[in-house]
Amino acid sequence: MTKEEVLKEYRVREILEAARRVIGKFGFEGTTIDRVADEARIAKGTIYLYFPNGKDELLHSAVVEGLRDLTAELRRSDDPSQTPIARLASMVRAMFTIQRNHQDFFKALILDSRFVAFEPGDARETELRNVYIEALECVADLLRVAIADRAIRPIEPQLAAVTLFEMMTAPLRRSLLGLAGAPTDADAEAVMELFLYGVRDARPSGNGNA
Amino acid sequence: MTKEEVLKEYRVREILEAARRVIGKFGFEGTTIDRVADEARIAKGTIYLYFPNGKDELLHSAVVEGLRDLTAELRRSDDPSQTPIARLASMVRAMFTIQRNHQDFFKALILDSRFVAFEPGDARETELRNVYIEALECVADLLRVAIADRAIRPIEPQLAAVTLFEMMTAPLRRSLLGLAGAPTDADAEAVMELFLYGVRDARPSGNGNA
Amino acid sequence: MTKEEVLKEYRVREILEAARRVIGKFGFEGTTIDRVADEARIAKGTIYLYFPNGKDELLHSAVVEGLRDLTAELRRSDDPSQTPIARLASMVRAMFTIQRNHQDFFKALILDSRFVAFEPGDARETELRNVYIEALECVADLLRVAIADRAIRPIEPQLAAVTLFEMMTAPLRRSLLGLAGAPTDADAEAVMELFLYGVRDARPSGNGNA
Amino acid sequence: MTKEEVLKEYRVREILEAARRVIGKFGFEGTTIDRVADEARIAKGTIYLYFPNGKDELLHSAVVEGLRDLTAELRRSDDPSQTPIARLASMVRAMFTIQRNHQDFFKALILDSRFVAFEPGDARETELRNVYIEALECVADLLRVAIADRAIRPIEPQLAAVTLFEMMTAPLRRSLLGLAGAPTDADAEAVMELFLYGVRDARPSGNGNA
């Protein structure tokens, strides 16, 4: 990689980080090129050197990078020597940690983003899809292992993974509604337990109607 | 109710429906007063006769009405003579039906909305919260009954309700990612089963590691 | 005059009075048809029955009527049996009284009005001119008498009349600038004295340089 | 001063001059951002670079600048080595000159401005007041000197100054009413004489009734 490329990558990263902070502070709708430039301490025009396609591209990249970080973190937190269930629990905890660390950005990402809002066929839609799927597959792969291991039922792994992702937003949503404080580790455990066992009462004396 | 009030309510409804269609087509960010007026086949200024506080109020009302419709539908679908579990299943199916009927709007609502984006203390934030909570409580109440009935475990009903709400977006999200077709009744069943039983393998020979 | 005409004149008067109150409260720029209609307790559309040419015509008429009232008041206050100087003093006092009675309206009229803002040739410009001149001539005629009477110098009566009119706004302007309280009778006397004697020191020991 | 500051000041001046021309042509109510931008041959948005607070700020600045120019001109025209009366006469002549040079603008300023139209407490109201008072004080100070010098009577200098200001608008008003041509030097002399001596006939044979 040439010196120029290194510099370029550094600049791109700086801009994207600034964009994430701005998104966190002002939401997607409140994110303007001016604010990102200010946050990155560069001139507005400079952004167009690194993101020639403008704002859409920049926001897209910021979201993609956020999801990639998420994926990377999920992978880093994984310890294949553990049982599948323990690994799943680790992943859930890891996602909660990331949510907490980049809280404002993920809050915006979850509540405010148009996730898949590009024109059908737009290359960016594909990329966004792929990076989301990649995060998903971390979990789905683990589910496949767990299924093979008979640790969990033979359900559709991808649907279960999406479901788990959505479940993890529940404590955040509840917090935003003022129904609870910020998500805690206890919430991570609660979500994990719901995901594993559901709500059904398994006690022998349980009411067996369905 | 006087004739004027009837007419006014009719107009308000027409505008809100137009707004919902526009939100569905263009997302929240792409929703402009011009587009709503065009969609409602009225002049731009007319909107301000019925929504004097402008766009924010209009979007807020559209979202609130959407959630109210949801709540109403949940209540209508409920048959208290059934077992709690059967009633829960009905609710899940009802929500899927609504999602299907107003698919684009709910897609925007779920993926794009700033749900709680008003200034803290804004009366609208409170209303939005309340109407969301009302929908939530339909489910939470049912969960309380089910718990009393020992049909489900003594979990925190409100968290479980939020979680169920989030879970129900999973098939929609999956569909939007191109990983599956539009949500079906089968998806409703799958979500219901996950919610009830979780993913854990309950077979006697199951691998019990945790 | 037919019954219809009487009614019409009554309505016109009501609307004009409402307009004057609104102008007083909100200034010319803040005067809208809606506000005038509200103030007159009639429907917006009704105004167009009596002022088919719309807002410009209405404001024009309100100003004209205000000036006519002023003229009428000046005439009513005049007592031809007095000396010209006493009659002038009465007129100045009368103008201050009117200013006080319709303070807000005249404040707007003096400070805010486009007095002669119509297209050249517009019939309304002519009318406005004429009604203003009519008020002016009340004073100018008196000045002519005074000149004939050798009570005042043989100056150009019309210019002197305009000047007196402008001088009378000085206490109001001073008040609006916060440099003094609302115009008082003492201000009327001071203006009158300045108009009669100027500022020059007439004392024998006075410094005679010019 | 850096090059940027010079350029900025130049632009601000250009915009303000354009604004003054537009105000002169269309009056305050007819002054739109579009027209000012057109007149200044810049894009509408550019105005907001130099007047971030928008139209109110722009109009305010235009008026303030106009009054400052007036004050500066009054000071420039003053020659302290002359007698107070001669200095007063110079000031009156100077004001007429300025009126002539920026005729349309001052016409609007005099006839159309809401001079003190901001919310009470608004910093701009204070500034406007102050700049007006500053112009006033040029004259009031001179009047104080003249009083000390016994050239004029011991009248209230500030009221006399406001009165003189108002008197100077008389020829302009007369002209606008079509009662005379544009103000001339002769009008300046006439105003000056009225201000000094009033209208009273001082001839020995004069009619002394009051």
Next chain:
DNA sequence: GATGAATGAGCGTTCATTCAT
């Protein structure tokens, strides 16, 4: 005649984008 709901031109303002320096 009286109404007021409906209209849409026109306003002030924002902000993504361009380009001369």
Next chain:
DNA sequence: AATGAATGAACGCTCATTCAT
């Protein structure tokens, strides 16, 4: 490469005017 002044399309909103009832 980096800048930020300049641009102008597009937005939310107001309000004088019209017209069906």
